[in-house]
Amino acid sequence: YFSNPEKLTGIYSLFRASTAPNNYYHSLIDYIPRIYLLNQPEYHNIESIKLLFDGELTKVEKFILPKILPDNITLMPVNTNKTYQLEMLILPSFLSSIEAGHLPPAYIDYLLEKIAPSRPRNKVKRIYISRREIRCILNEEELLNFLVTYGFEKYCLEDLSMERQIELFYDAE
Numbered sequence: 001y002f003s004n005p006e007k008l009t010g011i012y013s014l015f016r017a018s019t020a021p022n023n024y025y026h027s028l029i030d031y032i033p034r035i036y037l038l039n040q041p042e043y044h045n046i047e048s049i050k051l052l053f054d055g056e057l058t059k060v061e062k063f064i065l066p067k068i069l070p071d072n073i074t075l076m077p078v079n080t081n082k083t084y085q086l087e088m089l090i091l092p093s094f095l096s097s098i099e100a101g102h103l104p105p106a107y108i109d110y111l112l113e114k115i116a117p118s119r120p121r122n123k124v125k126r127i128y129i130s131r132r133e134i135r136c137i138l139n140e141e142e143l144l145n146f147l148v149t150y151g152f153e154k155y156c157l158e159d160l161s162m163e164r165q166i167e168l169f170y171d172a173e
Contacts, residue, residue, distance in 0.1 A: 002083055003083075004083070005082075005083040005084055005085040006082055006083070006084050006085070007084075007085045007087075008050075008084055008085065008086050008087065009087045010048060010050060010087055010088070011046055011048065011049050011050070011087070011088045011089075011090065012049065012050050012051075012052055012076075012086045012087075012088065012089050012090070013034075013038055013049050013050070013051050013052065013073070013089070013090040013091070013092065014034075014051075014052050014053075014089070014091055014092075015031055015034065015035070015051045015052060015053040015075070016030075016031040016053050016054070024058075024060055025101075027058055027060045027061055028060065029096055029101050029103065030094055030096070031061070032060075032061070032064055032065070032068070032111075033094070033095040033096070033103055033107055033111075034092040034093075034094065034095070035051075035065070035068050035069060035070075035073075035092075036068070036095065036107050036110055036111070037092035037093070037095070038051075038070060038073060038090065038092055039068070039070050039110075043070070043072070043090070044070070044072070046072055047072060048072055048073075048074065049070075049072055049073045049074075049090065050073075050074055050075075050076040051069070051073050051074065051075050051076060052076055052077075052078050052084075053075065053076075053077060053078070054077065054078055054079075054080045055077075055080075057075075059162060060162060063115075063162035063163075064111075064114075064115060064162075067114045067115055068110075068111070068114050068115075095107055115166060116166065116170055117166070117167060117170055121170055121171060122171045123171060123172065123173045124171060124173060125153065125168065125171045125172045125173060126147075126150065126151045126152040126153065126172070126173050127152065127153060127155055127168060127169075127172050128143075128144060128147050128152045128153065128154050128155065129155055129156075129157060130144075130154050130155065130156050131156075132156060132158065155168060
């Protein structure tokens, strides 16, 4: 299985492997936070780091990566059907424990500085996220009628651009 690997010279890091690339949770909690670790001072002196990923970048990755990638890092798609032998690999750890979803405050501040609107927060919105296909609430209309009395508004995130989603959550109470 590991015979005849393609040899790649230079310095590489791993963004994500083939696990759940279209899952927002894994993009936001597992994969994108690893870039934060590559933005630490010990990596600034490295001339070029190629960031390996498989498949296509997701909508959220296409939006966030250009905003947070250090200048010395370039994206490099790889073929999951091939084996690679790397000259050097930087393997950043996950910032959160497996399936914990907790990220360090320093990372959250860093990410918000990069992607949040450059204005004060206006925490007045109460939002209800409706899901069309999976994890749907069977009596959603009944629930929504109840929540509206408390000022909640219904949103379908798949209908909103990444910029609009960030604005929505930025102003959520």
